[in-house]
Amino acid sequence: MPEISKAVLITGCSSGIGEATARRLATGGWTVYATARRLEAIEHLRDSGCRTLALDVTDEHSMQAAVEEVERTEGAVGVLVNNAGYSQGGAIEQVPLDAARRQFETNVFGLIRMTQLVLPAMRDQHWGKVVNIGSMGGRLTFPGGGLYHATKYAVEAISDVLRFEVRGFGVDVVLLEPGLITTEFAANAMAKNSEISTDGPYTEFDAKVSALTTGVYEGPMRRLGGGPEVVAKAIEKAISRRRAPTRVPVTPSARLSILQRKLLPDRVWDAAMRTQFPQPK
Ligand SMILES: NC(=O)c1ccc[n+]([C@@H]2O[C@H](COP(=O)([O-])OP(=O)(O)OC[C@H]3O[C@@H](n4cnc5c(N)ncnc54)[C@H](OP(=O)(O)O)[C@@H]3O)[C@@H](O)[C@H]2O)c1
Numbered sequence: 001m002p003e004i005s006k007a008v009l010i011t012g013c014s015s016g017i018g019e020a021t022a023r024r025l026a027t028g029g030w031t032v033y034a035t036a037r038r039l040e041a042i043e044h045l046r047d048s049g050c051r052t053l054a055l056d057v058t059d060e061h062s063m064q065a066a067v068e069e070v071e072r073t074e075g076a077v078g079v080l081v082n083n084a085g086y087s088q089g090g091a092i093e094q095v096p097l098d099a100a101r102r103q104f105e106t107n108v109f110g111l112i113r114m115t116q117l118v119l120p121a122m123r124d125q126h127w128g129k130v131v132n133i134g135s136m137g138g139r140l141t142f143p144g145g146g147l148y149h150a151t152k153y154a155v156e157a158i159s160d161v162l163r164f165e166v167r168g169f170g171v172d173v174v175l176l177e178p179g180l181i182t183t184e185f186a187a188n189a190m191a192k193n194s195e196i197s198t199d200g201p202y203t204e205f206d207a208k209v210s211a212l213t214t215g216v217y218e219g220p221m222r223r224l225g226g227g228p229e230v231v232a233k234a235i236e237k238a239i240s241r242r243r244a245p246t247r248v249p250v251t252p253s254a255r256l257s258i259l260q261r262k263l264l265p266d267r268v269w270d271a272a273m274r275t276q277f278p279q280p281k
Pocket residue numbers: 011012013014015016017018036037038041055056057058083084085086087106133134135136137177178179180181182183184185186188228
Protein backbone atom coordinates (compact mmCIF):
# COMPACT_ATOMS: atom_id res chain seq x y z
CA MET A 1 0.00 0.00 0.00
CA PRO A 2 1.42 3.44 -0.91
CA GLU A 3 2.48 5.62 2.00
CA ILE A 4 -0.11 8.03 3.31
CA SER A 5 0.70 11.70 2.75
CA LYS A 6 0.32 13.87 5.82
CA ALA A 7 1.61 16.95 4.01
CA VAL A 8 -0.05 20.11 5.29
CA LEU A 9 -1.22 22.92 3.01
CA ILE A 10 -2.06 26.19 4.78
CA THR A 11 -3.73 29.20 3.14
CA GLY A 12 -2.94 32.78 4.15
CA CYS A 13 0.54 32.40 5.66
CA SER A 14 1.82 35.94 5.11
CA SER A 15 0.99 36.85 8.71
CA GLY A 16 -0.86 35.91 11.88
CA ILE A 17 -2.36 32.48 12.45
CA GLY A 18 -1.28 31.04 9.09
CA GLU A 19 2.31 32.12 9.55
CA ALA A 20 2.51 30.86 13.15
CA THR A 21 0.92 27.53 12.18
CA ALA A 22 3.27 27.00 9.24
CA ARG A 23 6.26 27.69 11.46
CA ARG A 24 5.09 25.53 14.34
CA LEU A 25 4.15 22.51 12.21
CA ALA A 26 7.33 22.63 10.13
CA THR A 27 9.42 22.84 13.31
CA GLY A 28 7.43 19.93 14.71
CA GLY A 29 8.41 17.70 11.78
CA TRP A 30 5.36 18.05 9.52
CA THR A 31 5.85 18.59 5.80
CA VAL A 32 4.37 22.05 5.35
CA TYR A 33 3.35 23.93 2.23
CA ALA A 34 2.93 27.52 3.36
CA THR A 35 1.00 29.57 0.85
CA ALA A 36 0.11 33.21 0.30
CA ARG A 37 -1.02 35.56 -2.43
CA ARG A 38 2.41 37.20 -2.46
CA LEU A 39 5.26 34.67 -2.48
CA GLU A 40 7.73 37.28 -1.23
CA ALA A 41 5.67 37.62 1.96
CA ILE A 42 6.40 34.01 2.97
CA GLU A 43 9.99 33.64 1.82
CA HIS A 44 11.16 33.79 5.45
CA LEU A 45 9.15 30.65 6.25
CA ARG A 46 11.59 28.62 4.16
CA ASP A 47 14.11 29.16 6.97
CA SER A 48 11.75 27.24 9.27
CA GLY A 49 11.63 24.34 6.80
CA CYS A 50 8.40 25.23 4.96
CA ARG A 51 7.97 24.87 1.24
CA THR A 52 6.23 27.88 -0.22
CA LEU A 53 3.66 28.29 -2.97
CA ALA A 54 1.60 31.17 -4.33
CA LEU A 55 -2.09 30.76 -3.60
CA ASP A 56 -4.97 33.20 -3.82
CA VAL A 57 -8.19 31.61 -2.58
CA THR A 58 -10.25 33.80 -4.91
CA ASP A 59 -8.41 32.59 -8.02
CA GLU A 60 -9.37 29.19 -9.46
CA HIS A 61 -6.17 28.76 -11.46
CA SER A 62 -4.00 29.63 -8.48
CA MET A 63 -5.84 27.17 -6.19
CA GLN A 64 -5.63 24.34 -8.75
CA ALA A 65 -1.94 24.94 -9.44
CA ALA A 66 -1.03 24.88 -5.74
CA VAL A 67 -2.95 21.67 -5.00
CA GLU A 68 -1.54 19.98 -8.12
CA GLU A 69 1.98 20.90 -7.08
CA VAL A 70 1.56 19.31 -3.63
CA GLU A 71 -0.09 16.24 -5.13
CA ARG A 72 2.73 15.83 -7.68
CA THR A 73 5.33 15.80 -4.91
CA GLU A 74 3.47 14.19 -2.01
CA GLY A 75 0.63 12.23 -3.60
CA ALA A 76 -2.02 14.15 -1.68
CA VAL A 77 -2.64 17.10 0.55
CA GLY A 78 -3.02 15.21 3.82
CA VAL A 79 -4.06 18.18 5.95
CA LEU A 80 -5.72 21.31 4.57
CA VAL A 81 -5.79 24.33 6.86
CA ASN A 82 -8.36 26.78 5.49
CA ASN A 83 -7.08 29.90 7.22
CA ALA A 84 -7.12 32.79 4.73
CA GLY A 85 -9.69 35.38 5.69
CA TYR A 86 -10.45 38.92 6.73
CA SER A 87 -13.26 40.97 8.18
CA GLN A 88 -15.41 43.33 6.13
CA GLY A 89 -17.20 45.49 8.65
CA GLY A 90 -19.92 48.06 8.13
CA ALA A 91 -23.64 48.34 8.81
CA ILE A 92 -25.56 45.84 6.68
CA GLU A 93 -27.63 48.57 5.01
CA GLN A 94 -24.51 50.27 3.74
CA VAL A 95 -21.99 47.57 2.84
CA PRO A 96 -21.66 47.70 -0.96
CA LEU A 97 -22.66 44.33 -2.41
CA ASP A 98 -19.34 44.04 -4.21
CA ALA A 99 -17.55 44.22 -0.87
CA ALA A 100 -20.03 41.69 0.59
CA ARG A 101 -19.39 39.32 -2.31
CA ARG A 102 -15.62 39.68 -1.95
CA GLN A 103 -15.98 38.83 1.74
CA PHE A 104 -17.81 35.59 0.92
CA GLU A 105 -15.46 34.85 -1.99
CA THR A 106 -12.47 34.72 0.38
CA ASN A 107 -13.90 33.44 3.66
CA VAL A 108 -16.45 30.96 2.29
CA PHE A 109 -16.11 30.11 -1.41
CA GLY A 110 -12.32 29.94 -1.19
CA LEU A 111 -12.62 27.51 1.71
CA ILE A 112 -15.20 25.39 -0.16
CA ARG A 113 -13.18 25.31 -3.37
CA MET A 114 -9.92 24.40 -1.63
CA THR A 115 -11.74 21.59 0.13
CA GLN A 116 -13.22 20.32 -3.14
CA LEU A 117 -9.79 20.33 -4.75
CA VAL A 118 -8.00 18.33 -2.03
CA LEU A 119 -10.72 15.78 -1.28
CA PRO A 120 -10.29 13.35 -4.23
CA ALA A 121 -6.66 12.56 -3.28
CA MET A 122 -7.57 12.41 0.43
CA ARG A 123 -10.28 9.90 -0.41
CA ASP A 124 -7.85 7.86 -2.54
CA GLN A 125 -5.50 7.45 0.40
CA HIS A 126 -8.38 7.09 2.86
CA TRP A 127 -6.81 9.67 5.17
CA GLY A 128 -7.17 13.40 5.46
CA LYS A 129 -7.95 16.28 7.75
CA VAL A 130 -9.68 19.51 6.86
CA VAL A 131 -9.07 22.21 9.44
CA ASN A 132 -11.34 25.21 9.06
CA ILE A 133 -10.48 28.43 10.83
CA GLY A 134 -13.86 29.73 11.90
CA SER A 135 -14.22 32.17 14.76
CA MET A 136 -16.08 32.74 17.98
CA GLY A 137 -17.77 35.15 15.56
CA GLY A 138 -19.44 32.09 14.03
CA ARG A 139 -21.30 31.52 17.30
CA LEU A 140 -22.25 35.09 18.22
CA THR A 141 -22.49 38.49 16.58
CA PHE A 142 -21.27 41.97 17.33
CA PRO A 143 -23.03 44.98 15.75
CA GLY A 144 -21.28 46.33 12.67
CA GLY A 145 -19.76 42.97 11.77
CA GLY A 146 -22.71 41.38 10.00
CA LEU A 147 -20.95 40.34 6.81
CA TYR A 148 -17.96 38.82 8.59
CA HIS A 149 -20.21 36.95 11.02
CA ALA A 150 -22.32 35.67 8.13
CA THR A 151 -19.21 34.11 6.58
CA LYS A 152 -18.13 32.52 9.86
CA TYR A 153 -21.64 31.16 10.56
CA ALA A 154 -21.44 29.67 7.07
CA VAL A 155 -18.12 28.03 7.94
CA GLU A 156 -19.82 26.43 10.97
CA ALA A 157 -22.55 24.91 8.80
CA ILE A 158 -20.14 23.77 6.10
CA SER A 159 -17.88 22.12 8.69
CA ASP A 160 -20.78 20.23 10.28
CA VAL A 161 -22.13 18.94 6.98
CA LEU A 162 -18.72 18.11 5.56
CA ARG A 163 -17.76 16.14 8.66
CA PHE A 164 -20.70 13.80 8.02
CA GLU A 165 -20.17 13.56 4.27
CA VAL A 166 -16.46 12.67 4.28
CA ARG A 167 -16.16 10.53 7.41
CA GLY A 168 -16.62 7.26 5.52
CA PHE A 169 -13.70 8.21 3.26
CA GLY A 170 -11.32 8.48 6.21
CA VAL A 171 -11.40 12.27 6.29
CA ASP A 172 -12.05 14.28 9.44
CA VAL A 173 -13.07 17.92 9.76
CA VAL A 174 -12.05 20.13 12.66
CA LEU A 175 -13.38 23.62 13.25
CA LEU A 176 -11.21 26.06 15.18
CA GLU A 177 -13.03 28.95 16.84
CA PRO A 178 -10.43 31.49 17.88
CA GLY A 179 -11.34 34.44 20.08
CA LEU A 180 -9.26 37.60 20.27
CA ILE A 181 -5.96 36.87 18.55
CA THR A 182 -3.40 39.63 18.10
CA THR A 183 -2.46 39.56 14.41
CA GLU A 184 -2.83 41.90 11.44
CA PHE A 185 -6.54 41.07 11.53
CA ALA A 186 -7.76 44.26 13.28
CA ALA A 187 -5.59 46.56 11.16
CA ASN A 188 -6.77 44.83 7.98
CA ALA A 189 -10.38 45.13 9.15
CA MET A 190 -9.92 48.86 9.75
CA ALA A 191 -8.49 49.25 6.24
CA LYS A 192 -11.48 47.40 4.72
CA ASN A 193 -13.91 49.55 6.71
CA SER A 194 -12.32 52.80 5.60
CA GLU A 195 -12.51 51.66 1.94
CA ILE A 196 -16.31 51.59 2.17
CA SER A 197 -17.04 54.33 4.72
CA THR A 198 -19.56 56.95 3.65
CA ASP A 199 -21.40 59.81 5.31
CA GLY A 200 -24.89 58.84 6.40
CA PRO A 201 -27.03 57.54 9.23
CA TYR A 202 -24.37 55.05 10.35
CA THR A 203 -21.32 57.33 10.31
CA GLU A 204 -21.12 57.74 14.08
CA PHE A 205 -21.94 54.05 14.63
CA ASP A 206 -19.23 52.91 12.17
CA ALA A 207 -16.68 55.15 13.85
CA LYS A 208 -17.55 53.73 17.27
CA VAL A 209 -17.41 50.13 15.99
CA SER A 210 -13.95 50.82 14.53
CA ALA A 211 -12.76 52.36 17.80
CA LEU A 212 -14.15 49.42 19.79
CA THR A 213 -12.54 46.87 17.48
CA THR A 214 -9.14 48.49 17.83
CA GLY A 215 -9.69 49.02 21.57
CA VAL A 216 -10.57 45.42 22.25
CA TYR A 217 -7.31 44.20 20.70
CA GLU A 218 -5.26 46.83 22.53
CA GLY A 219 -7.11 47.14 25.85
CA PRO A 220 -7.46 44.95 28.94
CA MET A 221 -9.66 42.43 27.07
CA ARG A 222 -6.50 41.44 25.25
CA ARG A 223 -5.59 39.44 28.37
CA LEU A 224 -8.44 37.03 27.55
CA GLY A 225 -7.05 36.54 24.07
CA GLY A 226 -3.70 35.32 22.86
CA GLY A 227 -1.10 35.43 20.13
CA PRO A 228 -1.37 33.43 16.91
CA GLU A 229 0.87 30.76 18.47
CA VAL A 230 -1.99 29.58 20.69
CA VAL A 231 -4.09 28.83 17.62
CA ALA A 232 -1.11 27.13 15.96
CA LYS A 233 -0.71 24.95 19.04
CA ALA A 234 -4.41 24.02 19.03
CA ILE A 235 -4.19 23.11 15.33
CA GLU A 236 -1.17 20.88 15.89
CA LYS A 237 -2.93 19.16 18.76
CA ALA A 238 -6.09 18.63 16.70
CA ILE A 239 -4.34 17.13 13.69
CA SER A 240 -2.12 14.92 15.84
CA ARG A 241 -5.07 13.19 17.48
CA ARG A 242 -6.82 10.24 15.93
CA ARG A 243 -10.16 11.73 16.94
CA ALA A 244 -10.14 15.48 17.48
CA PRO A 245 -13.03 17.46 18.96
CA THR A 246 -15.35 18.73 16.24
CA ARG A 247 -15.08 22.33 17.52
CA VAL A 248 -12.13 23.89 19.30
CA PRO A 249 -12.72 27.33 20.84
CA VAL A 250 -9.31 28.94 21.34
CA THR A 251 -8.50 31.37 24.18
CA PRO A 252 -10.63 32.25 27.21
CA SER A 253 -12.21 35.11 25.22
CA ALA A 254 -13.78 32.55 22.84
CA ARG A 255 -14.87 30.12 25.54
CA LEU A 256 -16.42 32.85 27.70
CA SER A 257 -18.15 34.74 24.90
CA ILE A 258 -19.62 31.58 23.34
CA LEU A 259 -20.93 30.49 26.72
CA GLN A 260 -22.42 33.93 27.45
CA ARG A 261 -24.19 33.97 24.09
CA LYS A 262 -25.55 30.46 24.66
CA LEU A 263 -27.00 31.44 28.02
CA LEU A 264 -28.49 34.82 27.11
CA PRO A 265 -31.82 35.17 25.27
CA ASP A 266 -31.58 37.26 22.07
CA ARG A 267 -33.09 40.42 23.58
CA VAL A 268 -30.79 40.24 26.58
CA TRP A 269 -27.79 39.87 24.28
CA ASP A 270 -29.04 42.91 22.30
CA ALA A 271 -29.34 44.90 25.53
CA ALA A 272 -25.81 43.90 26.51
CA MET A 273 -24.60 45.10 23.09
CA ARG A 274 -26.38 48.44 23.62
CA THR A 275 -24.23 49.04 26.69
CA GLN A 276 -21.17 49.02 24.42
CA PHE A 277 -22.32 50.05 20.95
CA PRO A 278 -24.36 53.15 20.10
CA GLN A 279 -27.76 52.27 18.64
CA PRO A 280 -27.91 53.83 15.15
CA LYS A 281 -30.94 56.13 14.82
N1 LIG B 1 -7.28 37.58 14.73
C1 LIG B 1 -8.42 37.24 15.28
O1 LIG B 1 -8.83 37.81 16.33
C2 LIG B 1 -9.24 36.13 14.70
C3 LIG B 1 -10.28 35.60 15.48
C4 LIG B 1 -11.06 34.57 14.94
C5 LIG B 1 -10.81 34.09 13.68
N2 LIG B 1 -9.79 34.63 12.93
C6 LIG B 1 -9.59 34.08 11.59
O2 LIG B 1 -8.27 33.64 11.47
C7 LIG B 1 -7.88 33.64 10.08
C8 LIG B 1 -6.51 34.28 9.95
O3 LIG B 1 -6.58 35.62 10.38
P1 LIG B 1 -5.39 36.34 11.19
O4 LIG B 1 -5.93 36.75 12.49
O5 LIG B 1 -4.15 35.54 11.14
O6 LIG B 1 -5.28 37.68 10.33
P2 LIG B 1 -4.14 38.24 9.35
O7 LIG B 1 -2.86 38.38 10.11
O8 LIG B 1 -4.74 39.45 8.72
O9 LIG B 1 -3.96 37.09 8.27
C9 LIG B 1 -4.91 36.84 7.27
C10 LIG B 1 -4.26 36.08 6.16
O10 LIG B 1 -5.24 35.80 5.14
C11 LIG B 1 -4.66 36.09 3.91
N3 LIG B 1 -5.62 36.33 2.83
C12 LIG B 1 -6.59 37.28 2.73
N4 LIG B 1 -7.20 37.17 1.54
C13 LIG B 1 -6.62 36.13 0.89
C14 LIG B 1 -6.82 35.51 -0.37
N5 LIG B 1 -7.74 35.96 -1.25
N6 LIG B 1 -6.04 34.45 -0.71
C15 LIG B 1 -5.10 33.99 0.14
N7 LIG B 1 -4.85 34.54 1.32
C16 LIG B 1 -5.61 35.60 1.69
C17 LIG B 1 -3.79 37.31 4.17
O11 LIG B 1 -2.88 37.46 3.11
P3 LIG B 1 -2.45 38.89 2.45
O12 LIG B 1 -1.23 39.32 3.22
O13 LIG B 1 -2.15 38.55 1.03
O14 LIG B 1 -3.62 39.81 2.61
C18 LIG B 1 -3.14 36.86 5.47
O15 LIG B 1 -2.07 36.00 5.22
C19 LIG B 1 -9.01 34.36 9.35
O16 LIG B 1 -9.84 33.41 8.73
C20 LIG B 1 -9.77 35.08 10.46
O17 LIG B 1 -11.12 35.28 10.14
C21 LIG B 1 -9.01 35.63 13.42
